[in-house]
Amino acid sequence: MLEASNVSAFYGDIQALWNISLAIHGGEIVTFIGSNGAGKSTIMKTIAGLVKPKGGNIVFEGIRLDRLPAHKIVELGISMVPEGRRLFPEMTVLENLEVGASTRAASRLRYSNVNWIHELFPILKERSKQVAGTLSGGEQQMLAIGRALMAQPKLLLIDEMSLGLSPIVVERILQVIQEVNRTKKLTIALVEQDVGIALSVADRGYIIEHGRIVVEGDTKLLQGDGRLMEAYLGVDLKGKTE
Amino acid sequence: MEMFTQTIAYGILVGAMYGLITLGLGLLMGVMKFLNVAHGTFIVLGGYVSYWLFTRYGLNPYLSIPLVIVVMFLIGLVVYKVTLSPLLKLPSVGNRLNSSMLITFGIIYVMDNLMTIFWKPDVRSIVAPFTGRSLEFLGTKLSITGLCGFAVAIVVAVALYFVLGRTQFGKHVRAATQDAEAASLCGINVHRTYLISSGIAIALAGVAGVIIVSSYSISPNSGLRWLLVAFVVMILAGEGNIHAIVPAGLVLGLLEAVGVFIVGAPYRQVVALVIFIVILIFRPQGLFRKRRLTYG
DSSP, X not given: OEEEEEEEEEETTEEEEXXXXXXXXXXXXXXXXXXXXXXXXXXXXXXXXXXXXSEEEXXXXXXXXXXXXXXXXXXXXXXXXXXXXXXXXXXXXXXXXXXXXXXXXXXXXXXXXXXXXXXXXXXXXXXXXXXXXXXXXXXXXXXXXXXXXXXXXXXXEEESSSTTOOHHHHHHHHHHHHHHHHHSOOEEEEEXXXXXXXXXXXXXXXXXXXXXXXXXXXXXXXXXXXXXXXXHHOBOTTSOBO | OHHHHHHHHHHHHHHHHHHHHHHHHHHHHHHHOOOOTTXXXXXXXXXXXXXXHHHHHOOOTTTTHHHHHHHHHHHHHHHIIIIIGGGGGSSSHHHHHHHHHHHHHHHHHHHHHHHHHHHOSSOBOOOOTXXXXXXXXXXXXXXXXXXXXXXXXXXXXXXXHHHHHHSHHHHHHHHHHXXXXXXXXXXXXXXXXXXXXXXXXHHHHHHHHHHHHHHSOBOTTTHHHHHHHHHHHHHHHOTTOGGGHHHHHHHHHHHHHHHHHHHOGGGHHHHHHHHHHHHHHHXXXXXXXOOOOOOO
């Protein structure tokens, strides 16, 4: 579905990604794990068009993405839930959802999609008229995911989903993500700091270090390889994080 | 007592016009953080377009407003494309604001001279059959041009608030204002949103120009006078608080009228500037409260 080959990206003079090659297959949940500053989020931003790669190319369903502006990439069917939610704090919950459906194709389905999001996250229906800045952290993350789904994506990128949220809320959101993946055949790429969460939901994982992919494989294999987990992620053999 | 109601009525009519001349300035500032120092000059240009249509084709200035809007909107698109859009590459909002002031300051000189070439440096105003006539209402005299200006101001402000508040385009503008990057992730073409907002901002200046050339007069360099008024109103409203602009205009109009009533007409501009300074000292965030919310 999406293929990136030899992608390099920079922030100013600092190279953040070194010749990254990866593939995301239709229908799967794939995760990018690694320590802080390893470049996981940069991979997401590069796919979404917020960071322009200096080298390499990214192809999504036969179309090259790496020269397109972010809003065009949304039109092609890739939505991103950015790190820190990035809601429109002075707009209501409903308006945030509506803005999510800004592409021509998505705006036609706006009303039915709002209903669908309300079914997925009933709390957002209750809070419809409330200003987004007044929501709790978990509700904000639900709204951010809802807003991204409003664009009718084929591929959903979620950056740092669990950051700052309580385990119960994370559990709830993960259930919805898996449900959408199953029922709508939506492909999902997840960046997670919490390795336990990432490996529990994903089918496949990439371990990123210093802007390079060091290991790639089935999550079951990754989990089974204790030395690997310990070496790259600081997880001991019983699977607990430090 | 009659003098006083007259003063209040005058203050309301002038105040609505003050709001009108500030809308375009406030829109550019609120949405893109561009401080358009040439705003007054665009007002004058709008006035000339209306003046030209009146002297050439005898078109009633208030009926010329749609044409002025079209012309000024297109000029706004060009101004954004050529001079303002490159500033979006600047790293910080502060840089953007400072550079926009310098660039629009340059625009004043170019436009001043072009307008002098086209229309001579003379003071111009539209003298129509209704100019100088007034209606009497409960013992209060209201000039027809003042009433028309008031009506235009209210209609334009309501239309702008409707567009920003209720339409899909308005939602895109507000989203881009609050977080441009997140807006682009929602599929919004932020540059296009800015482009159209700039067109609207300059068109709003043009409408204000029609009112001014009908009620007052214009010359190529008279933009500064209106720019100063617009600055005061924008500060009163609170920066970025577009909805408070017309109420703020009314406040300034009333305060000025009452001030003039007390100290005399020669001090009109002094009164406005004293209000300006007092506001900057005691309420630099503006008179009106804005919902300012942060992430939880």
